[in-house]
Amino acid sequence: MRLWPRTLSVRLALMFALVSALILGSIGFYLYQSLQREIAWRDDQALLGRLERMQALLDDSKSIDALRSRPQLYENMLGNRDSLLWIIDDAGQRLIEINPGLLPLPEVRPAPQATLGDSASSESLRLAWLDVNRGDRRLTLIAGKLLSEREQMLAAYRLKLWLALIVGAVLAFGLGWLVSQRGLRPVRQLAMRAAAIDVQHLYLRLEEFNDVSELQALSHSLNQMLARLEDGFAQLSRFSDDLAHEMR
Secondary structure, three states, rough: OOOOOHHHHHHHEEEHHHHHHHHHHHHHHHHHHHHHHHHHHHHHHHHHHHHHHHHHHHHHOOOOOHHOOOOHHHHHHHHOOEEEEEEOOOOOEEEEEEEEOOOOOOOOOOOOOEEEOOOOOOOOEEEEEEEEEEEEEEEEEEEEEEEEHHHHHHHHHHHHHHHHHHHHHHHHHHHHEEEEEHHHHHHHHHHHHOOOOOOOHHOOOOOOOOHHHHHHHHHHHHHHHHHHHHHHHHHHHHHHHHHHHOOO
């Protein structure tokens, strides 16, 4: 069973399509990884920025109760249903909570400095948290972001990359076939000229394709072969004539 077609032009087109698909796939993979890292970095910076703004609000407020009485200060800061926020005291009481999806409170380890990490209870939740001291109480600030929107966007981007890869491979195959057809035209011309040489026309020679180095060497070798065949046929003809003369 042949894995490759017999037509050389189709083989060249397939190889051209495979090479193009490999190049396009590598570029697409690099762009996808770059976009994924860039989005993740921007989301992390946004989470850290929310922690800083909440810490600034706590510093400007006389008490946590005053901040709880004005939720518009931090609710407007979030702005969408994918963002979460908790402020928890050392007793585990939720002093402030913005949780549109009613997700369970994530468990975080103590963090004297702003820390980033994924939620242990949900793989699609990114967290940033920080422990701060306010008077005699230790507060934990937790900012979260659901990754569903990011995953949907990346899935749509992957689909576009696959479509671009398939279309690019098909176009590369078509263009490769056209290019190979044009590039193999001298080979077909050489075959037509070689087919015109028979026993009565052994004196004919193939034109050397000086503009194509590979065909120039091939035509030169074929002309040398024709010269040897012509000499051998001439010797055989003379021998036959001499033999017929001796028999008569």
